[in-house]
Amino acid sequence: MSAIESVLQEHRVFNPPEALVAKAAISGMDAYLKLTAEAERDYEGFWSRLAREQLAWHTPFTKGLDESNAPFYKWFEDGTLNVSYNCLDRNVEAGLGERTAIVFEADDGTVTRVTYQDLLARVCKLANGLRSLGVKKGDRVVIYMPMSIEGIVAMQACARIGATHSVVFGGFSSKSLHERVVDAGAVVVLTADEQVRGGKVLPLKSIVDEALALEGTEAVRHVVVYRRTGGNVAYQAGRDIDLATLVASQSTTCEPEWVGAEHPLFILYTSGSTGKPKGVQHSTGGYLLWAALTMRWSFDIKPTDVFWCTADIGWVTGHTYIAYGPTAVGATQVVFEGVPTYPNAGRFWDMIQKHKVTIFYTAPTAIRSLIKASDADPKVAPKNYDLSSLRILGTVGEPINPEAWVWYHTEVGGGRCPVIDTFWQTETGGHVITPLPGVTPLVPGSCTLPLPGIAAAIVDEAGGDVANGQGGILVIKRPWPSMIRTIWNDPERFKKSYFPEELGGRLYLAGDGAVRDAERGYFTIMGRIDDVLNVAGHRMGTMEIESALVANPIVAEAAVVGRPDDTTGEAICAFVVLKQTRPSGEDATRIANELRAWVAREIGPIAKPKDIRFGENLPKTRSGKIMRRLLRSLAKGEAITQDVSTLENPAILEQLGEAK
Ligand code: 6R9
Numbered sequence: 001m002s003a004i005e006s007v008l009q010e011h012r013v014f015n016p017p018e019a020l021v022a023k024a025a026i027s028g029m030d031a032y033l034k035l036t037a038e039a040e041r042d043y044e045g046f047w048s049r050l051a052r053e054q055l056a057w058h059t060p061f062t063k064g065l066d067e068s069n070a071p072f073y074k075w076f077e078d079g080t081l082n083v084s085y086n087c088l089d090r091n092v093e094a095g096l097g098e099r100t101a102i103v104f105e106a107d108d109g110t111v112t113r114v115t116y117q118d119l120l121a122r123v124c125k126l127a128n129g130l131r132s133l134g135v136k137k138g139d140r141v142v143i144y145m146p147m148s149i150e151g152i153v154a155m156q157a158c159a160r161i162g163a164t165h166s167v168v169f170g171g172f173s174s175k176s177l178h179e180r181v182v183d184a185g186a187v188v189v190l191t192a193d194e195q196v197r198g199g200k201v202l203p204l205k206s207i208v209d210e211a212l213a214l215e216g217t218e219a220v221r222h223v224v225v226y227r228r229t230g231g232n233v234a235y236q237a238g239r240d241i242d243l244a245t246l247v248a249s250q251s252t253t254c255e256p257e258w259v260g261a262e263h264p265l266f267i268l269y270t271s272g273s274t275g276k277p278k279g280v281q282h283s284t285g286g287y288l289l290w291a292a293l294t295m296r297w298s299f300d301i302k303p304t305d306v307f308w309c310t311a312d313i314g315w316v317t318g319h320t321y322i323a324y325g326p327t328a329v330g331a332t333q334v335v336f337e338g339v340p341t342y343p344n345a346g347r348f349w350d351m352i353q354k355h356k357v358t359i360f361y362t363a364p365t366a367i368r369s370l371i372k373a374s375d376a377d378p379k380v381a382p383k384n385y386d387l388s389s390l391r392i393l394g395t396v397g398e399p400i401n402p403e404a405w406v407w408y409h410t411e412v413g414g415g416r417c418p419v420i421d422t423f424w425q426t427e428t429g430g431h432v433i434t435p436l437p438g439v440t441p442l443v444p445g446s447c448t449l450p451l452p453g454i455a456a457a458i459v460d461e462a463g464g465d466v467a468n469g470q471g472g473i474l475v476i477k478r479p480w481p482s483m484i485r486t487i488w489n490d491p492e493r494f495k496k497s498y499f500p501e502e503l504g505g506r507l508y509l510a511g512d513g514a515v516r517d518a519e520r521g522y523f524t525i526m527g528r529i530d531d532v533l534n535v536a537g538h539r540m541g542t543m544e545i546e547s548a549l550v551a552n553p554i555v556a557e558a559a560v561v562g563r564p565d566d567t568t569g570e571a572i573c574a575f576v577v578l579k580q581t582r583p584s585g586e587d588a589t590r591i592a593n594e595l596r597a598w599v600a601r602e603i604g605p606i607a608k609p610k611d612i613r614f615g616e617n618l619p620k621t622r623s624g625k626i627m628r629r630l631l632r633s634l635a636k637g638e639a640i641t642q643d644v645s646t647l648e649n650p651a652i653l654e655q656l657g658e659a660k
Pocket of ligand 1: 316397399400512525537
């Protein structure tokens with residue numbers, strides 16, 4: 001049975017716990033429906049009310065939504081505010097200065113606590129430091145840092161002075177980093193000497209040096225280095241400076257730069273269906289509204305909670321639910337440097353027990369790998385730990401299969417904690433379709449219903465509505481405050497990718513297939529419908545990996561597809577034609593390993609193909625199109641039942657069936 005069939009046949013329903021409903025921010029289905037009706041009645045007024053309630057404005061806005069240049073929508077445009085002021089000063093002014101903002105646990109288990117007062121002081125010092133390097137409002141700053149207090153401070157410091165940050169995940173290669181630094185036109189790069197994950201020390205600064213040695217990076221004036229390990233790294237005189245040196249003499253206060261609500265808070269690169277990553281540009285006001293609102297709505301955050309999102313700041317989840325959301329609502333959060341399997345696969349449970357985590361937010365791929373690990377070694381199973389502090393669980397990044405959902409609910413949540421399956425994307429800024437802990441009866445594998453005001457729908461290829469029970473294309477019919485504003489440097493691509501003419505030019509195209517069930521209208525996401533793979537919750541473009549492979553001098557041609565994988569959701573499978581004759585036996589294994597290492601260097605280890613298969617050619621139609629559908633069947637190991645009569649070279653299928 002396929003994953004989607006198993007969700008659609010899922011009849012177990014888990015009602016929200018009474019005690020939770022009683023105290024929830026949105027309490028009961030009637031309260032949800034009331035908000036939905038309010039948005040329906042007065043869409044602009046609804047979001048304006050929430051923006052006034054949730055955020056501190058320096059200058060109030062007078063208009064909610066501006067649609068005059070659609071699909072380049074603007075929200076709260078004439079209002080001014082500052083994100084760092086909202087996340088830090090506002091909490092301190094409200095008397096929360098002594099509250100713990102961050103409980104940081106390092107890879108080796110060392111714990112550091114930072115209060116809101118401390119965090120504000122550290123952010124101000126770095127903000128002043130950046131200003132002293134000449135960084136101004138609107139300048140771009142690339143952050144290539146490990147999970148750390150400093151990483152969050154760096155993001156908040158940029159926000160404080162109105163610099164637009166672009167965080168690049170620390171697992172990306174120098175080439176990927178270079179591409180992003182150039183596209184963003186960064187003037188400063190913030191990094192660390194090294195990073196520590198799973199007991200291993202990995203380079204960062206040397207990768208920055210490699211990236212900046214490549215062409216087109218002349219705009220980068222300074223590299224600021226956080227000393228994480230104290231390892232021996234090269235410094236370029238005049239360009240590189242230690243973070244500690246930069247902030248040493250800086251003041252602990254710093255006047256925030258008041259920016260317009262549409263000012264770009266950040267650019268975050270994500271994969272699309274071409275080889276070039278897209279710089280998703282987010283706003284200040286609408287984005288921050290979402291970060292705060294969804295902490296309250298989806299996670300029902302309370303002053304007594306200890307929130308833990310296990311994402312990395314290099315991904316959007318680490319932006320909205322680590323750097324901005326928890327701080328915007330004055331929450332206490334755990335931030336973790338390491339990996340879930342070090343020193344053993346009980347690490348998450350141990351940390352939940354130790355820090356009395358109440359809301360835990362992780363990815364299905366982590367859950368699935370921890371299920372496997374605790375099957376193999378019962379000592380690391382959640383039942384060996386006291387997880388009674390937990391009250392809400394969340395998941396994000398990819399569809400969660402019902403088996404993993406039920407395990408999470410039962411073994412981790414003790415059957416008490418709602419599992420909040422939050423569907424969203426880099427482009428949506430925060431949750432868009434998600435259950436609410438005090439509202440929604442849960443069905444394992446379904447992300448249930450849109451947030452109030454989110455006009456999610458399923459349409460066919462012409463943009464027409466599709467009946468419940470029938471699959472189709474997931475769209476959002478009206479603009480919402482935290483939506484992507486544009487693709488940095490490429491507004492045309494923004495329009496084409498997200499508001500395609502084929503769908504009428506006004507529907508936001510998510511890029512996922514979905515279905516609503518007939519009974520409740522609940523949404524289930526069926527996965528990407530474009531050339532984007534989701535490997536362990538990481539978005540990877542097939543074209544990006546193909547371009548990396550063909551950049552190798554021995555490769556003539558390559559095609560990349562995904563195939564289902566028990567742990568990572570999808571796995572990368574590459575079909576490769578070499579310039580030399582097709583290798584076999586040990587030769588093939590050796591070359592496959594070389595190509596994996598090559599892709600790791602070109603993009604990053606997350607893009608390494610799991611399977612590499614060599615052929616003398618790829619299956620093509622007579623007009624020369626690669627038949628990807630056939631490749632997907634081959635990757636899965638399925639018998640080919642499709643019509644192959646249009647295939648130029650049917651004999652190739654047999655060769656490509658063998659994995660290396
Ligand atoms: C936040 C994030 C977005 C893509 C998205 C979809 C998949 C995310 C999901 C989910 C099913 C969920 N996705 N959450 N699929 N259920 N709860 O992951 O952003 O990295 O941009 O990925 O991830 O395919 O289109 P991003």
